[in-house]
Amino acid sequence: MNGWTWEYDGYEPADERLRESLCTVGNGYFATRGALPECAADAVHYPGTYVAGCYNRLTSAVAGRRVENEDMVNLPNWLPLRFRPRGQDWLTPDTATVLDHRQVLHLSFGLLERRTRYALGERRVLFVRQQRLVHMADPHLAVLRTEFTAEGFADELDVEAALDGGVTNAGVPRYRELDGRHLTHVHTGPHAPDTVWLRCRTRTSDIRIGMAARLTVDAPVSDRHEPARALQRVRLRLTPGRTLTVDKTVALHTSHDPAISDPLRAAVDRVGAAPGFDELLETHTTAWDQLWRRAELDVPGEAGRILRLHLFHVLQTLSPHTADLDVGVPARGLHGEAYRGHVFWDELFVLPYLNLHFPEVSRALLRYRHRRLDQACAAARAVGGRGALYPWQSGSDGREETQQLHLNPRSGRWLPDHSHLQHHVGSAIAYNVWQYCEASGDAEFLHTEGAEMLLQIARFWADAATYDENLGRYRVKGVVGPDEYHEAYPEAERPGLDDNAYTNVTAAWVLTRTLDVLRSLPEPRREELVERTGLDGAELSLWEDVSRRLHVPFHAGVISQFEGYGDLAELDWSGYRSRYDDIRRLDRILEAEGDTVNRYQASKQADVLMLGYLFSPAELQALFRRLGYGLDEHVWRRTVDYYLNRTSHGSTLSGLVHGWVLARDRRAEAWRFCLEALRGDIADLQGGTTGESIHLGAMAGTLDLVQRGLTGLETRAGALWLDPVPLPELSSYRFSIQYQGHWGVHLRLEHGRMEITVPPSDRPPIDIRLPDRSVGVEPGETCQLVLADY
Structure with missing residues (x-):
């Protein structure tokens, strides 16, 4: 491999699902898994095509209950193209002899290439080469080029291409008891020869889907139509050493597209006007070149190669095309059906990267949340609260999509799911609003949609906080924190925990920032907002009070994950590690044993330590100081050590957060966690989950680890703040950012020296702040800084 390809040699059925996810190609509008076109969905293969924001809701019978789930829909499969020598069986790598097989994902221009040599007996070999792309310039087009070469024989080859509407959502084993038949009224027909x-x-969301396929080949094409499938057939005459080419060009539209009337007519017209493969590849490559220039990231070695793959998948899920859509950040990308394609808090790990490269995409993703603000306010009212209660899992319209039951594959039992109590998702949205506006300088958004979201999220937290006379502080009860293992106290009749430290500290931050924004609003806009929301002085006084007196529990000289965490039993970590190969999903292990993780000081992922991920040391200390608590370096380091020994890392985000935090506190151990974050998907460390779809938040987070984590980069108070930390394994890197209208600001760090280049423009100079100095860099200038104590 080189730094711009991702390659697999040999055919390994057990690895096929993982390869399909990591070889997905897409363009921000839709994506298609890297399945082999001659293979149908079965125990080995799972072709899937997903359009951003295309959801459908179905009701299923589970464990004696009727449960409703909304899923991102697996759309008709445009890939099928199978082949066979005349009179023989169709060739697949599972049924024929494979001499050589190689897949290459070309990251530089978004093309998936496969090369396979099938043995046909009697020294007859058929060489098949395919190139596939989902077009980055025209988001509604995809093309598959297939080349056949006969080695040592002449024969006729039957080729059959199809559009297959008989697909279901069946890519995640634990969901298979649920209804996955999302498509209906499937019709096919011919348009031209x-x-x-x-x-x-x-079936229920009534999204209309139109798809058209054009087959380009130097031979007559016939078509045939079966229930739910449109077939095209051609017979090729193979001669030794001569390569024959079949191009399949596909157009896809849905009724959710902007400026659409009839999706089928749009698809037919688009595929008819589409140029040939070579011209499509050229414009596709140009579009990718432009993306890579805006998202430049150069890190040497294996880490850099993995980071480039991660960046490739982020760009395929959230490209500039996404800015035209009403969609959020799907936690598992457009790469499969895990998490049902829902939008979680993972945008917290994604938008900070996008803000500095594709701010128009960040703005669009935040507008997805703003359009659902009324739904979030209705959710708060439904539980007797005020303000906005955003759902833990969101889909099409912003209602709570968190499942009511989840399956423990280890025990086979369906269990109640209380993760909807993770109300901290609202704070994540507020954090992203603030970070976007600081990075982009988009005052218009901050003063309009941004201020409206901040106000209603702050209102929710102030209303949710109850005053405790004994403590003399406000408390937030009945929630679940990022940990997710702990949903209730042992033996409690009701789910929920009190005073989750992460929830309370971030709520205090939201209240503080919202007060800042309200004070800075232009007077006419403030009056509008006050009139529309009924905000008054008494409420603002309450916000100020709550922001300074929210309770943060401590025990044994460390921050408690929640009130009572220190009273829980200690787990026999070494015993469980010796009994089980992998204890990442400790919750499933304990439940299968008839126990519960709620009894133990054991966390799935970073919870308290998330505070060190979101906030710089200085900002975190200031937050605690405002709350009336001391948080010096010793308390924080003890807290880091405490939870480091009590976390199973059952989430791909956990290694990322621990690596980020340890890079400043325990550098010798940081790389182990950074490496786990880098390898999370490529090595499928969670045990089969990547084959269901990639983990977008973890991938984007590793990019941000370099961009903000190692540089200490903050966009704050109209300046770029930098406080680099030396991590020997990632000691040199280069990237570019877009900052407040400056395009292509280059930052390079090597051997303790940082170089900052601002491209020529009519923008004002950039104010750079380091711990020991401040410098201004004019457009067209390069500044070189020697870092002290680096």
Whole structure:
């Protein structure tokens, strides 16, 4: 491999699902898994195509209950293209002899290439080469080029291409008891001698889908139509050493597209006007070149190669095309069906990266949240509260999509799911609003949609806080923190925990920042907001009071994850590690044993330590000081050590957060966690989950680890703040950012020296702040800084 390819040699059925996820190609509008076109969905393969924001809701019978789930829909499969020598069986790597097989994902221009040599007996070999792309310039097009070469024989080869509407959502084993038949009214037909079409709609959301395929080949094409499938067939005459080419060009539209009337007509027209493969590849490559220039990231070695793969998948899920859509950040990308394609808090790990490269995409993703603000306010009212209660899992319309039951695959039992109590998702949205506006300088958004979201999220926290006379502080009760293992106190009849430290500290931050924003609003806008929301002085006084007196529990000289955490039993970590190969999902292990993780000081992922991920040491200390607590370096280090010994890392985000925090506190141990974050998906460290779809938050987070974590980069008070930390394994790197209208600001760090180049423009100079100095860098200038104590 080189730094711009991701390659697999040999055919390994057990690895196929993982390869399909990591070889997904997409463009921010839709993506298609890297399945082999001649293979149908089965125990080994799972082709899937997903359009951003295309959801459907179905009701299923589970464990004697009727449960409703909304899923990102697996759309008709445009990939199928199978082949066979005349009179023989269709060739697949599972049924024929494979001499060589190689897949190469070309990251530089978004193309998936496969090369396979099938043995046909009697020294007859068929060489198949395919190139696949989902077009980055025209988001509604995809193309598959297939080349056949006969080695040592002449024969006729039957080729069959299809559009298959008979697909279901069946890519996640633990969901298979649920109804996955999302498509209905599937119809197919011909349009021209070389073109067929398929149309259908989703069963309850009634999204209309149109798809058209054009087959380009130097031979007559016939079409045939089966229930839910449009077929095109051609017979090729193979001669030794001569390569024959079949191009399949596909267009995809849905009724959710902007400026759409009839999705089928749009698809037919688009595929008819599409140029040939070579021209499509050229414009596709140009679009990718432009993306890579805006998202430049150069890190040497294996870490750099993995980071480039991560960046590739982030760009395929959230490209500039996403800015035209009403969609959020799908936690598992557009790469499969895990988490049902829902939007969680993972944007907390994604937007800080996008803010400095594609701010128009960040703005669009935040507007997805703003459009659902009324729904969040309704959710707060439904539980007797005020303000906005955003859902832990969001989909099409912003209602709570968190499942009511979840399956423990280890025990086979369906269990109540209380993760909807993770109300801290609202604070994540507020954090992203603030970070976006600081990085982009977008005062218009901050003063309008941003201020509205901040106000209602702050209102929720102030209302949710109850005053405790004994403590003389406010408390937030009945929530779940980022840990997710702990949903209730042992033996409690009701779920929820009190005073989760992460929840309370971030709530205090939201209240503080919202007060700042309200004070800085232009007077006419403030009056509008006050009139529309009924905000008054008494409420603002309450916010001020709550922001200074929220309770943060401590025990044994460390921050408690929640009130009572220190009273829980200690787990026999060494005993469980010796009994089980992998204890990342300790909750499932204990439940299968008839026990519960709620009894133990054992966390799935970073919870308290998330505070060190979101806030710089100085800002975190200031937050605690405002709350009336001392948080010096010794308390924080004891807290880091305490939870480091009590975390199973059952989430791909956990290694990322620990690596980020330890880079400043315990550098010798930081790399182990950084490496786990880098390898989380490529090595499928969670045990089978990557084959269901990638972990987008963890991938984007590793990019931000270099961009902000190692540099200490903050966009604050109109300046770029930098406080680099030396991590020997990542001691040199280079990247570019877009900051407040400056395009292509280059930062390079090597051997304790930082170089900052600001491209020529009519923008004002950039104010750079380091711990020991401040410098201004004019457009067109380069500044070189020697870092003290680096």
